[in-house]
Amino acid sequence: MNAPRGIASETIVRLRSVPVERTPQRLDPLGVQSAWLLVPLIGATAIGYAVTSTIWHLDQLRSPSLAITGIGILLLAVVIATVRTHPGLAPFGRWSHVSVIGLAIVAACLFDASVWGRNLRIQDDWGQIAIALMLIAMPLYRPVLEVLVVAVTGAVVVGTLAALQADSLVIHTGSIVYATVAATPVLALAAGGAGYAWTMTGETLRWREIARAGQERLEGELRETARRQIAHESASAFEETVPFLTRILDQDEITPLDRDRAAELAGRLRALAVSSVERTWLDETVALALAGRDPASTAASGPHVHDPDRLDGVLTGEQRAIVSALVMTVSELPGLDPSTFRIEVGEPAHPAFLLTARVAQPRSEIRRELVPYLSALRSVSMETGLRVRAGGLTLRFAYPGRRRP
Structure with missing residues (x-):
């Protein structure tokens, strides 16, 4: 051809x-648009928990300004995620993803710094929870492998910070236990979101195969519709052409007006023939x-x-x-x-x-x-x-x- x-x-x-990246946003853009509201809702939940957890730690704060700065940076991460995942600004790119989770990790580090040496428990710190919440929706917009790499990075950071605080915590146990406690929410929620996105991607690819077969049938219907339309236009053109030629034969002469009319009809028939071929x-x-x-x-x-x-x-x-x-x-x-x-x-x-x-x-x-x-x-x-x-x-x-x- x-x-x-x-x-x-x-x-x-x-x-x-x-x-094209294998992400739900790329493969099913209209479907993912309907899920956008989850991003600001999850972000608001993360901020609300961060504020509540900071209040719980008031008597443990070494530097309130660092804790407040951490919440501010987390708010910035939520704003960026909300804006960049908005349907009007698709697609959500790699650097936006890294920026959002990177800021959440920085916020978690600032909170840990604000309670360093005075923190009593790792379980009620908000850093790891905030990172985990921000990661939930990311597999809808970014490839699963990329999300998991970012999640592991965040888990390593918060796990290391938790392990380094083991000696000052109320419950004395091995550093590896505290590292696991801090890293688990990040890895668990990221893995859950990745699993959902992986399943959704597989279903979308299967649906696309079905849709492609349907589209082939629809194209046949489109061609049939086009043929009927061309046939209708042809019939309309001949309804004018045949009486004109009959009149010419009856009057046995061609006037200047007849020549102009013949040129007009010929142009229309020629255009119709070209359109039927090049449609x-x-x-x-x-x-x-x-x-x-x-x-x-x-x-x-x-x-x-x-x-x-x-x-x-x-x-x-x-x-x-x-x-x-x-x-x-x-x-x-x-x-x-x-x-x-x-x-x-x-x-x-x-x-x-x-x-x-x-x-x-x-x-x-x-x-x-x-x-x-x-x-x-x-x-x-x-x-x-x-x-x-x-x-x-x-x-x-x-x-x-x-x-x-």
């Missing part, structure tokens, strides 16, 4: 082969999405997709599913003027898709409907942008590396 004109087959392979997946998707809107205004507006190089061929199955859902969502916006719906595709080296339309709706409503899909596209290695102003919607999604206008 020949590659679409304007884009080489090696470019398709390169863009479709961009490695792409994106054409069919848009046509199906707009089929429920006003057919008259939609048909009169002409083609809705301008993709001369047929660049939609670079989209993977996952990307196509998200783009299809995005197009369908835009088409169902109550304030959309379907005649203004356009998708321009360009830049073969780094394909960029520009969707524009006139939508008579408040900006907040439009953003609420579309931001989840933009987040999902970012989770599958694409760049996105959305601008809504003066009743106009401009939505961009592209492969990384494209030239920005």
Whole structure:
């Protein structure tokens, strides 16, 4: 099969082969978005426990300022985690992960420093609990192995600090016991979250195989819908052409107006023939999405997709599913003027898709409907942008590396 004109087959392979991390956020971006509220709730729990535990240790504090600073740094970690895991800023990257857990570890160290030499028990210290709580949700956003490495690092730090305090604690036992007591919550909660994410990832991959088979069936339906639409357009064109030719035969002469009319009909038939041959997946998707809107205004507006190089061929199955859902969502916006719906595709080296339309709706409503899909596209290695102003919607999604206008 020949590659679409304007884009080489090696470019398709390169863009479709961009490695995607095996995380629930990458594999099921819309599903993970619904779990985002867990992050601020878990963070608030960690902060609440830190404050409560610090109050319990008031008579053991050597340096209250260090304890307060530790709580402040933990608060910063919670804020970063809450902001960076928000669906509007996906994906949650490695350095964000390291920053969040690193700050939690620093906070735990500051608390231990604030009670050093006066601490009575390890069990009621909040450092290890805070780190463990912050790790619970991380497997949803980062690979399991990375989370476990970070968890082991945190466990080693708090375990070492606990072992070094063994001589000053009320209960005298081996340092290894206290190291185990401090490290266990970190490792246990991280392992629990990792196990859940691992199972979720496996189920998602199996679901994707089922969805891919369903998509192949759906593409057949799309092609059939496109054939019916082309047949309808052809019938409409011939309904005008046949009477015109019959009239020419009856009058036995051709006037200048007849020549102009013949050129117009020939142009329409030629355009219809070209569109039937060059119709792409994106054409069919848009046509199906707009089929429920006003057919008259939609048909009169002409083609809705301008993709001369047929660049939609670079989209993977996952990307196509998200783009299809995005197009369908835009088409169902109550304030959309379907005649203004356009998708321009360009830049073969780094394909960029520009969707524009006139939508008579408040900006907040439009953003609420579309931001989840933009987040999902970012989770599958694409760049996105959305601008809504003066009743106009401009939505961009592209492969990384494209030239920005």
